[in-house]
Amino acid sequence: MADAAQRKTVVLLSMGYDSLSTWHQLGRPSAVHFDVGSRYAAAEKARYERLRASFPQLLPVQDLRWLGDKEQDDAWVPLRNLLMTVQAAALGFNDIVMSAPADWAADKRLMFTLTATLAMRVAQPGGGYRVRRPFSHWTKARLIAATPTALLEEFAYSCYQGEEVPCGRCTACGRAAIAHLAAGRKPPTKPRPGLSFREFTDLRRGESNGGRLGERARMHPGALPYLPLRGWELLRAWNVYRKS
Numbered sequence: 001m002a003d004a005a006q007r008k009t010v011v012l013l014s015m016g017y018d019s020l021s022t023w024h025q026l027g028r029p030s031a032v033h034f035d036v037g038s039r040y041a042a043a044e045k046a047r048y049e050r051l052r053a054s055f056p057q058l059l060p061v062q063d064l065r066w067l068g069d070k071e072q073d074d075a076w077v078p079l080r081n082l083l084m085t086v087q088a089a090a091l092g093f094n095d096i097v098m099s100a101p102a103d104w105a106a107d108k109r110l111m112f113t114l115t116a117t118l119a120m121r122v123a124q125p126g127g128g129y130r131v132r133r134p135f136s137h138w139t140k141a142r143l144i145a146a147t148p149t150a151l152l153e154e155f156a157y158s159c160y161q162g163e164e165v166p167c168g169r170c171t172a173c174g175r176a177a178i179a180h181l182a183a184g185r186k187p188p189t190k191p192r193p194g195l196s197f198r199e200f201t202d203l204r205r206g207e208s209n210g211g212r213l214g215e216r217a218r219m220h221p222g223a224l225p226y227l228p229l230r231g232w233e234l235l236r237a238w239n240v241y242r243k244s
């Protein structure tokens with residue numbers, strides 16, 4: 001197929017652990033970062049700019065700051081991924097890569113990538129567009145384990161509070177900590193000592209229940225409860241935590 005010969009890949013690089021790892025697994029192709037005007041946008045953007053200084057295949061930051069006003073309490077922004085996907089394609093790419101391991105969000109699921117692909121192919125026949133999530137069957141822990149520590153330590157950012165030093169209390173920090181422990185890596189923020197197993201697994205949901213309720217409400221009908229890790233990974237993380 002002519003499409004395959006002209007495949008132009010771009011990774012949507014939020015600078016979280018999942019997207020940085022996805023970019024690395026694919027051999028570090030072109031990538032693009034969107035400033036979505038969120039609480040944590042400045043911290044992410046600063047890291048992207050530093051990475052871009054070493055990797056010229058990274059495109060300039062795209063300005064979607066007006067979306068910041070639409071951000072909800074649990075950091076959800078309606079239609080954000082659809083906007084970013086279409087804009088990345090319009091920048092001259094036909095292979096749009098999202099990172100979404102076991103994600104709960106409706107706009108990161110298979111139905112989203114299939115229909116976004118279809119919409120672009122209808123809108124521009126012959127463009128060979130494809131939106132995909134090549135590591136959707138991987139967990140966050142597996143992605144982290146397959147990525148050089150230095151790349152993640154130096155450039156990854158995953159905290160909803162947006163301070164330069166991650167807060168260690170929000171959902172994003174909790175998930176990152178558990179995934180690192182499961183991957184046998186030093187977590188970016190250390191869970192406080194003395195947690196019960198229940199409290200430990202609840203780190204994935206953060207201290208405020210806003211995120212928890214928001215995520216539940218947006219889960220795909222019929223989907224299993226949110227599970228960012230396999231059961232054995234969670235147990236491994238718990239065992240590392242208990243011994244530390």
Ligand SMILES: [Zn+2]
Binds near residue numbers: 160172173
């Ligand atoms: Zn945090």
